Amino acid sequence: MSIDRRAFLAKSFGGFAAGTTLAAGEAQALTLARPDKVASPDAVGILYDSTLCVGCKACVAACKAANGAPAVVPATLADWNQGEWDSAEDLDGRTLNVIKAYVNGTREVKDRETDGFAFVKRHCLHCIDPSCVSVCPVSAMQKHPVSGIVTNDKDACMGCRYCSYACPFGVPQFDLTQAYGRINKCEMCGHLQAKGGIPACCDVCPTGASLFGKLTDLQKEAETRISLPAGTPHDFPRGRLGGDRPANPGQTANYLKKVYGEKDAGGTQLRYIAGVPFDKLGLPNLPNHSFAATAEGIQHTIYKWFAAPVVLFAGLLALTYRSTRKGNGGAGGDAPHSSEKS
Amino acid sequence: MHDAHVQPRPLGGRILTVPVAILTVLTLVGFYYIAKRYFFGIGAVANVNPGYPWGIWVAFDVIVGPAIGCGGFAMALLTYVLNQGKYHPIMRPALLGGLFGYTLAGVAVMIDLGRYFNSMNLLLPWHLNTNSIMLETALCVMAYVAVLWIEFSPAFLERFGLSKLRKTLERFMFVIIALGVLLPTMHQSALGTILAVNESKLSPLWWTQLLPVLYLISAVAMGYSVVAFEATLVSRGFRLKSELPLLSSIGRIILWLVVAFMFIRIGVIVLNGNLGLAFESTRAALLFWVETFLFGAAIVLLSTDRLRRTERYIFLSACALLLGGTFYRLDSYLLVYTGSPGWRYFPSVPELMITIGLVSLHVLLFILFCKLLPVLSNPPRQAAEAHAS
Amino acid sequence: MLLASLLRANGSHSLPATESTIGGMNRREFAKFCAGVAATMGLPQAAGLRMAEAAATQARPPVIWLHGQECTGCTESLLRAEHPTLESLILDLISLEYHETLCAGAGHQAEAHKQKIMQENKGKYILVTEGGTPTKDNGIFCKVGGKTQVEQVREAAEGAAAIIAIGSCASWGGIQSADPNPTGAKPTQDIVPGKVVVNIPGCPPNPYNFISTVLYLLTFNKPPELDEKNRPKFAYGRLIHENCERRPHFDAGRFALEFGDLGHRQGWCLYKIGCKGPETSANCPAIGFGDVGFGSWPVGTGHPCFGCTEKGTAFHKPIHSLATVKTLTPPTAFPTVEGAKGWPADPAAVAILAGIGGALVGAGAVAASRMRGTPADDDDTSHPKS
Structure with a gap:
């Protein structure tokens, strides 16, 4: 409804300046953005299938254990929960992974938008061209050139939280509860991967809703699932895609025909498939380009070869030299000529 | 006769007045909470949260503060670059305003930084990320604070009679002044570019690739306005002769800057077909119209020569523009920023008290500096009247 | 007879x-x-x-x-x-x-x-x-x-x-x-x-x-x-899963992975070894069997529920296969995507902001009203109306 009104108003008011949609398209085409980065061929990733998730939160508990993160009790729950029960509401400085529920109406049927519910797992999406890495002034945020994992170096980080502010998914989080907090985010259990393991969330997932693997393979698996008609028997791999664990025999759900993260915001290494619209799961509708590309494009256009500031500075020097030396009323630094008043 | 080249001198007078006492108390309350923040963490005093990682400390203290502190930049641009020496008498108060605006923004940054002890990394080459607009902004602001202190240092040198040092300084002052124009140009635009990455989190009524241009123009306009604002109030508060003729000619410049700002801003919105967003019943639309009203009011109040020569309308237009520019910054950084779903933010009392404390300190130091150092060059009103008669 | x-x-x-x-x-x-x-x-x-x-x-x-x-x-x-x-x-x-x-x-x-x-x-x-x-x-x-x-x-x-x-x-x-x-x-x-x-x-x-x-x-x-x-x-109005004494282990992600492993001996959730409790409605965990006290029902003794009270589950699904979790509604302990988070506005903070706003507007209005409302002559710049 609001879209109709918006479209109507856009037409009525935007129309007088220039034929609406055409002009809009052209104006957007005038972009300063650099080209988006592309994923490393060996990039790893996680495929999260919302329809497989049963909301057991095993991944949340395993994540806390694997990363040594303490339990979180929101202030609103502190009356009855004195810290014995981890109950984070969202990603925060001590929660790198959280399961949230989409609920609507009577909540009868899973993975249905109306009167239904669905689960969603939220953690770092490990963007292919991440905003957080681009905006970090001290290079604390890094994207691994091969695996593509985005990490934070607490010894470099100065806690400006620009990464949290700029992340389109609200992922990197500063631990505000401590005098010497730090940014915490999912680093895809890099420490476990280094020992040949897989991320803890994928390791414990009982249904294979969180599946670890090579990004290209995961994309293929996701495309296979969404292309099958609902109810088709399918063996859902568990743990690592292509690993030796027995699969979870089940049936495909009524998927939306989209793999979230394939192109959104320039692509991500955590990909989602689901039965309810992604924006209902808290995954915003994003354009298919990287925001870092736009911001860096603007910045590097202004500061190409650092020419503009140098030229501007030279010009300013000439002007200020003239006005401070030649008198003309404004000489002698910031004060009038001492000779003028004695 | 009005002599523009009156030597600045300390105002003198009693130090401990009622306003000074009130400001001191507010400052101390702020510092109590600042101490609390350092002992118990940001979360202990502020309501910033995972959905809204930046609160008023950033949006107001760090973003709006330097824009209000742009008086020094704007006046330097006018006085030295455009070589308008007649503006000289209001140069020092403008510089002083900028000095505190920026210095206290720097203090606010150190309060807001979660790992302030790592902020030295900004100066270590192997840590630098040249893609980061924040890096450029931070380095520029740091450099500019230094520049401002050097620009203002003649006031100290005069006060303490170090004329020899002052002379040496004067020889290189043109470099400092040039830097004092270059650096704000860079970082005031960069404050807009910081938001360029937020395409998905900022309403298209604010987000555009021309954000740096809009931020630069509005910063300069705010700079001139703050000069007009301070000059009218200072001449009133300290019972000094009015600077109206100077302010009138500044008004003309402000007018064209605001017109240019509105033209670009509305033009981009219309060309992108987003004007419809302004007619929805959303907070963004309301704030957009508040801003548009304030900027529009400033244009109307400055539109004729007659209005520009009237003290009241100069003052009111400066107020409208300062508020408009403040809203523009608060809106784009905080009030229409789309936090993570479900999150809400409203500053807590301690968070507000820290900001209020810093602003109080700003005003307090401004008053003390005017009383103790040669800042203001207006002759006292009575003297001027006597001179005239 | x-x-x-x-x-x-x-x-x-x-x-x-x-x-x-x-x-x-x-x-x-x-x-x-x-x-x-x-x-x-x-x-x-x-x-x-x-x-x-x-x-x-x-x-x-x-x-x-x-x-x-x-x-x-x-x-x-x-x-x-x-x-x-x-x-x-x-x-x-x-x-x-x-x-x-x-x-x-x-x-x-x-x-x-x-x-x-x-x-x-x-x-x-x-x-x-x-x-x-x-x-x-x-x-x-x-x-x-x-x-x-x-x-x-x-x-x-x-x-x-x-x-x-x-x-x-x-x-x-x-x-x-x-x-x-x-x-x-x-x-x-x-x-x-x-x-x-x-x-x-x-x-x-x-x-x-x-x-x-x-x-x-x-x-x-x-x-x-x-x-x-x-x-x-x-x-049969409630899922076994809802009243199961091992439910906290499910919620905490602690699962027995095979019979006799550490989790199984610790009494953890049996979901992963095929417990059908999440799709089976019955009051077994609440009343138990045989009148011998608490825990006397299959899951209580360490065997996964095989779904006998549910049509199409027992004898139709393999015992080791995963249950379909029929959570009737997600438990309230789940944070929702859109649920309100963070502190609401503190009345004191609102009052402070309103006070500052009011003071600024008031001071501005007073200052403006005391200023000259007519253009000043070049000769008479120093005489504001007061």
Whole structure:
């Protein structure tokens, strides 16, 4: 409804300046953005299938254990929960992974938008061209050139939280509860991967809703699932895609025909498939380009070869030299000529 | 006769007045909470949260503060670059305003930084990320604070009679002044570019690739306005002769800057077909119209020569523009920023008290500096009247 | 003739007037039992008293109990009920006229008695079926007295006041209905399609669910509230998962991965080794079996629930396969995507901001009003109106 009104108003008011949609398209085409980065061929990733998730939160508990993160009790729950029960509401400085529920109406049927519910797992999406890495002034945020994992170096980080502010998914989080907090985010259990393991969330997932693997393979698996008609028997791999664990025999759900993260915001290494619209799961509708590309494009256009500031500075020097030396009323630094008043 | 080249001198007078006492108390309350923040963490005093990682400390203290502190930049641009020496008498108060605006923004940054002890990394080459607009902004602001202190240092040198040092300084002052124009140009635009990455989190009524241009123009306009604002109030508060003729000619410049700002801003919105967003019943639309009203009011109040020569309308237009520019910054950084779903933010009392404390300190130091150092060059009103008669 | 008559020791069972006992219980104990039954069913305490009265005063309804394809586990389980004991049930609450396991008589004698009872009590007796009914090849796989089970059930159902299918076999077809279902075994409901069949599924079902249903029928002359699979809601209204004592382990992500591993020994959640609790509705965790106290039910003893009370689960899904978690609604402990988070505006902070705003506007207005409202002459810049 609001879209109709918006479209109507856009037409009525935007129309007088220039034929609406055409002009809009052209104006957007005038972009300063650099080209988006592309994923490393060996990039790893996680495929999260919302329809497989049963909301057991095993991944949340395993994540806390694997990363040594303490339990979180929101202030609103502190009356009855004195810290014995981890109950984070969202990603925060001590929660790198959280399961949230989409609920609507009577909540009868899973993975249905109306009167239904669905689960969603939220953690770092490990963007292919991440905003957080681009905006970090001290290079604390890094994207691994091969695996593509985005990490934070607490010894470099100065806690400006620009990464949290700029992340389109609200992922990197500063631990505000401590005098010497730090940014915490999912680093895809890099420490476990280094020992040949897989991320803890994928390791414990009982249904294979969180599946670890090579990004290209995961994309293929996701495309296979969404292309099958609902109810088709399918063996859902568990743990690592292509690993030796027995699969979870089940049936495909009524998927939306989209793999979230394939192109959104320039692509991500955590990909989602689901039965309810992604924006209902808290995954915003994003354009298919990287925001870092736009911001860096603007910045590097202004500061190409650092020419503009140098030229501007030279010009300013000439002007200020003239006005401070030649008198003309404004000489002698910031004060009038001492000779003028004695 | 009005002599523009009156030597600045300390105002003198009693130090401990009622306003000074009130400001001191507010400052101390702020510092109590600042101490609390350092002992118990940001979360202990502020309501910033995972959905809204930046609160008023950033949006107001760090973003709006330097824009209000742009008086020094704007006046330097006018006085030295455009070589308008007649503006000289209001140069020092403008510089002083900028000095505190920026210095206290720097203090606010150190309060807001979660790992302030790592902020030295900004100066270590192997840590630098040249893609980061924040890096450029931070380095520029740091450099500019230094520049401002050097620009203002003649006031100290005069006060303490170090004329020899002052002379040496004067020889290189043109470099400092040039830097004092270059650096704000860079970082005031960069404050807009910081938001360029937020395409998905900022309403298209604010987000555009021309954000740096809009931020630069509005910063300069705010700079001139703050000069007009301070000059009218200072001449009133300290019972000094009015600077109206100077302010009138500044008004003309402000007018064209605001017109240019509105033209670009509305033009981009219309060309992108987003004007419809302004007619929805959303907070963004309301704030957009508040801003548009304030900027529009400033244009109307400055539109004729007659209005520009009237003290009241100069003052009111400066107020409208300062508020408009403040809203523009608060809106784009905080009030229409789309936090993570479900999150809400409203500053807590301690968070507000820290900001209020810093602003109080700003005003307090401004008053003390005017009383103790040669800042203001207006002759006292009575003297001027006597001179005239 | 029948076990019932043989066992009958006490002719009188008029509860209110005498100190007689019912099933070894005195009046007070029996009233307590009925109150307990009422509580099991989620009924008010007064209903318990009404049950006690009904059980004590009404003529005991005759019950005909038919065995089909089954293992008699339901009866065996019922025999081990303690409160009341089976004899008090069949002697004092109901009049068990025909039961192929418990009949004292046999052969034509028993069949003739059944026919007699059905005719004498047309429209008044309760029919209980235990076991599935084979339908393939005209149902020749199960015969009693020369009649197929299909005929037996249809004949008895004709004049029954109520039909209760006890056990998974009678309710869903049971183990013999598993693929490839060689005998064409079907649940009772499928044999008598037009009738209301109260299903008490379970393998075996908890005897108290059966007894409670019978008492309810006796008291209110109608079956208790049923769900869409005709199971009494008081017993089958909730998922096992909802009341399971291992549920916190599920919520915390602690799972046994195989029998005998650390998690299994620690009593962690059995979901990953195939527990069907998340898709099975029954009150097993709440009331337990065998009257031996807490934890006496499959999951309590370390075996995953295999879903006997759920149609299409037990005998149809492999024991090791994962259950479909039928969370009716996500528990409130889940944060929602859009749920309000963070502190709301503090009135004090609002007041401070409003105060600052008001002070600024006021000061600005006062300052502006004191300023000259007309253009200043070049010669007279220093005279503001005041």
